[in-house]
Every structure is written in structure tokens, then in C-alpha cells.
Amino acid sequence: xxxxxxxxxxxxxxxxxxxxxxxxxxxxxxxxxxxxxxxxxxxxxxxxxxxxxxxxxxxxxxxxxxxxxxxxxxxxxxxxxxxxxxxxxxxxxxxxxxxxxxxxxxxxxxxxxxxxxxxxxxxxxxxxxxxxxxxxxxxxxxxxxxxxxxxxxxxxxxxxxxxxxxxxxxxxxxxxxxxxxxxxxxx
Numbered sequence: 001x002x003x004x005x006x007x008x009x010x011x012x013x014x015x016x017x018x019x020x021x022x023x024x025x026x027x028x029x030x031x032x033x034x035x036x037x038x039x040x041x042x043x044x045x046x047x048x049x050x051x052x053x054x055x056x057x058x059x060x061x062x063x064x065x066x067x068x069x070x071x072x073x074x075x076x077x078x079x080x081x082x083x084x085x086x087x088x089x090x091x092x093x094x095x096x097x098x099x100x101x102x103x104x105x106x107x108x109x110x111x112x113x114x115x116x117x118x119x120x121x122x123x124x125x126x127x128x129x130x131x132x133x134x135x136x137x138x139x140x141x142x143x144x145x146x147x148x149x150x151x152x153x154x155x156x157x158x159x160x161x162x163x164x165x166x167x168x169x170x171x172x173x174x175x176x177x178x179x180x181x182x183x184x185x186x187x
Contacts, residue, residue, distance in 0.1 A: 087146070090146050091146065094141060094142075094146060094149065095142070097141060098138045098139075098141040098142040099138070101134050101137055101138040101141065102134070102135060102138035102139075104134055105130075105131045105132070105133075105134030105135040105138060106131070106135075108127050108128075108130055108131040108134065109127070109128060109131035109132075109135075111127065112124045112125075112127040112128045112131065115127045
């Protein structure tokens with residue numbers, strides 16, 4: 001018998017290897033590089049903006065400092081003007097008070113004779129004594145400086161607080177009546 005050549009099954013042709021692709025890491029590396037570059041650009045932009053903001057803030061700070069100094073100087077000037085004006089008003093008030101007390105003393109003195117006739121000489125003498133006291137008080141007020149008057153007032157309040165409160169209450173009552181001007185009578 002003849003040997004028949006047995007066919008050995010043919011080997012399947014070897015599969016072609018796919019051409020070598022670039023490894024997948026290359027696109028990732030490229031993306032990382034682009035991302036890193038974008039981060040660096042963002043950092044640089046942020047740094048530039050920070051520098052710009054600091055420069056503007058510094059300029060505004062300097063402007064604010066200058067304005068604040070101007071305002072402080074203006075406030076000092078206004079305070080000095082207010083102090084001067086208050087001193088003027090106090091001097092005017094002192095003069096008006098002295099004149100008013102003197103005028104009231106003159107009126108009481110002028111009417112002492114009428115009081116003698118209507119109420120008796122004893123009351124006329126009281127009126128003359130009160131008029132003299134008013135004239136002396138007016139002269140003392142006129143002669144003293146404002147500082148001295150302030151010290152005298154403080155001393156009086158410390159020595160006689162009850163009387164000071166009473167005088168203040170009476171003065172307040174008269175001022176209220178003066179400024180109200182009788183509006184309660186009309187109601």
C-alpha cells in the first residue's frame with residue numbers, strides 16, 4: 001500500500017500583527033502637557049492680575065490717606081472756628097446778662113418809692129437792697145472773665161447742689177414759657 005501522503009492539516013497562516021500603534025500614553029502625555037501649560041498660563045495671568053490689583057489698591061490707599069488728612073485738617077479748622085464762635089457768643093451772652101441784671105436792678109430801684117407808698121418803707125428798703133445787689137452782681141459779671149465765671153458756677157453747684165437744681169428748674173420753666181409764647185392759653 002502505498003502510503004498516501006497524509007496531509008497534515010495546513011497551518012493556518014499566521015495572523016498579521018497589526019502595525020505598532022503609538023502607545024496610548026502619548027495622547028495622555030500630550031493632554032497633560034497642554035493642561036500643565038494652561039495651568040501655567042492661568043497662574044501667570046493670576047499673578048499679573050494680583051500685581052495690577054495691588055498697584056491699584058496702593059493708589060487708592062494713597063488717595064484715601066490724602067483725603068483723610070484733608071478731612072482731618074478741615075475738621076480741625078471747623079473745630080477752631082466753632083471754638084472761636086462759642087467764645088464770641090459766650091462774651092455776648094455775658095454782656096447781655098450783665099445788662100439785663102443791671103436793667104432789672106434799675107427798674108426795682110425806680111419802683112422802690114412806689115413800693116414804699118403801697119406796702120410800706122420796710123418793703124421799699126427790701127426793694128432797694130435787692131436793686132443794689134443786682135447792680136453789684138451785674139458789675140461783678142461784667143468784670144470777670146468767662147473762665148472765672150465758669151469756675152464760680154462749678155463751685156456754687158458743688159457747694160449748693162439743691163439750690164443749683166432749683167435755679168435750673170426755674171430758669172427752664174421761664175425759658176419754656178418764653179419760647180412757647182402762650183400757645184397753651186389759646187388751646
